[in-house]
Amino acid sequence: MRVPMPLPFPRAWTSVRLLTALLLPLGVSALSCGDDASSPPPSGEAQDSVTGQxxxxxxxxxxxxxxxxxxxxxxxxxxxIPQGDAFExxxxxxTGEGTFRFDDVPQDTPYYLKRGSGTYVVTGHRQxxxxxxxxxxxxxxxxxxxLPVxxxxxxxxxxDARPNFEMVAPNAGAAxxxxxxxxxxxxxxxxxxQPGHYRSSFGRQEVIDETRGDRLYVLQSQSNTSGDLNYRSITRALSLTQTTFQTNxxxxxxxxxFQPVAMKEATVDWRRSSFEVHRAAVHPLAVPLGTSSVRHTLILAPAPGGVAQGVVGYAGELLSGSILAASQxxxxxxxxxxxxxATxxxxxxxxxxxxxxxxxxGTTGTVGASLVDQAELQAxxxxxxxARLSPPTRLQVDGRDAQQEHDLTSRTPLLTWEAPSVGTANVYDVRIFRLYKESGEPDFTYTETVATLLTAQRQVRIPPGVLQPEQAYVVRIGAMLTPGVDLTRSPYQLNTLVDYAVAETLTSVLHAP
Known part of the structure; x- marks a missing residue:
């Protein structure tokens, strides 16, 4: 399922993954700490240590x-460790196979867990x-x-005209x-x-190998309509267990x-107006996508092996449809x-x-934002x-309205925001985009993600090294509803969320000094 939710820790759905607690409502200065925050550390470890697995x-x-x-x-x-506008x-x-520790981490302030060059979780958890x-x-x-086939x-x-076939091989993580x-x-x-090529949804082609137990599902989908909803859904399938892709x-x-697939029926009561009412909160300049562009979408997707541990990976879509942005x-x-x-x-x-x-x-180009609602099909x-959640409100950067274009005075500015007006966010995802031009197309603005941060607070200071001198940036902040899941302790569960809602807002362009 290609969900355009922000993902500090990778998720296949995002493409949109295409991107899913039992936290109390938190103030700006509240720590995101569960019961472990006040628990004594394991025997032999210092009180100021953070442990993990x-x-x-x-x-x-x-x-x-x-x-x-x-x-x-x-x-x-x-x-x-935040130290004013600097960090230690x-x-x-x-400490062992699959275990680690950090020492000298104060307990009276949240810290930033950093992975790689630009992924952060702001948390107070000690485990x-x-x-x-x-x-x-x-x-x-x-x-x-x-891969040719x-x-x-x-x-x-x-x-129908211009047919393609979907291909899924769960054992190889392929779709x-x-x-x-x-x-x-x-x-x-x-x-x-009939000649063709396999093109993966992940930007690289997985080589199916029957000797490793890979089963290949080849799927035919067909177009249909229901009122304003235009959609494609699977109608026939071919299962292959003795196929190995050639790489020469x-x-x-x-x-x-191909065999016909037993058809199921689902009725969706889609209150588009409840999402549209929050458009101005996304940004004062936000507009619906044009009729020739991507429209508001509905997706039904399989969850391989069931949802007991969440949605594991991406295995294509059973149904994908859209309505016009102007639909009721x-x-x-x-x-x-x-x-x-059936499992x-x-x-x-x-x-x-x-x-x-x-x-x-002096260029053209746009930046996108989304509101998302997702759940297990029957729910x-x-x-x-x-919309179970609306975007964060009152975005500010160093105390100024962040939805106005600004020249920053620091490359480690403080971003603050207020809670959504609808729903209670469990966590916020902050994604920082750099705006740039290519020499071959100087009239168009491209974007690249340079950092992502998860936090249950309503403020975050951009760490050093993220913003580069004299570059332009846009920050997207997504409020997330994640019932039963504390992403500031278990951030990789973001990749497997079943029940969640997301509502994003954006700053205007911010110019680094």
Missing amino acids: RSITRRLETGDTRARDTTGVIDSLSVL TRPVIV LDLDEYVLGREGVVTVTAG TMTVEGLAPL GLIVLESEPPAGSTQLTG GQATPLAGT DVKATVVYGDPYP WGVVANVVHRYQLPLRLR FLSRPVE
Whole structure:
């Protein structure tokens, strides 16, 4: 499911992942501390130490398995201690296989847990849980170029114009499209030696290997409408267990008979107006996306292995639809096929997207923001789908209105904001974008993410090294509703959230000195 939620710790949905507590409402100076904050440290450890653990659990079609963590996350950790507008650094101490510690971390102030070059969690917890669930086995080979295939299949529903086929291989953590090189005749129900390429949703192509237990699902979807909602949903499926992708430039044959998938029905009461009412809170310049652009979307997605541990990985979509940004409230009954085992779950979400003309002077370009609501399918269908959370309000940078363009006086400014007017946020995601131009296209503004921060407070100081001299930035702050999950203690659960809501707001352009 490609959810455009902000993700300080990687999540497949984001593309939007395409990006999911039991925290009390927190004031600006409150610490995000659970019961562990006042608990004594383990025997032999100093009162000012912070301890943590890190493990990987891989979800396969045959079940979950613990695996070695070869990602290097622990080695990339450090802690930053705020000292006014500066920070002191504490290095990580590896204490065992999958365990670590930081010493000399004061207990009377939140600290910044830093991973890599630009990912931070602002927290007061003394015990951290960095455990992570990953979809797919170890040792999956990936390649940069599209992998050639040929399709010799029958049993298709009559093809519509410009058909593509979705491909999912959960055991290899693979999901993407088979893009045909030429367009078969409309109405065809079979293909013979039809050339195409596998293109992954993740920007690199996974090599399917039958000897490692990889099962390949090839899926046909078809277009449909329900009132203002236009959507595509799975109707037929082909399961292949004896396929290994070639990496020598030769095409891998995909052959078999597609089978109809039992169709299910779902009725969504989509209160679009409850999202639209918060558009001005996103930013005074926010406008709905044009009819020729991405529209407000509805997605139903499979959850491999069920949702007991959250949504593990991305395995394509059962249904993907959209309404015009100008649509009214929609009550739509949709049909979709689910070819996966009954033990898998289904998660649904809606995403409302807005664009803002935030760019370098004299150029074109926009920056986007979203409001998201997501839940397990049955819970999603049992209530009106409406905004459970509105964007943060009263954004300020060093005490000035952050939704006005400013020249900053410091490269470590203090960002503050007020709570949403609707709902109670458990945590805030702060994402910092640098605006820049390419020499080949000097009239267009590009964006790149330079830092992300998770915090349960309503303020954050940008750490040193994030903002570079004489560069321009935009900051997006997302209020997040994460029932039952404390992301400031277990940040990798962000990648697996089932029940959540997100509402984002943006600053205007901020120029670093």
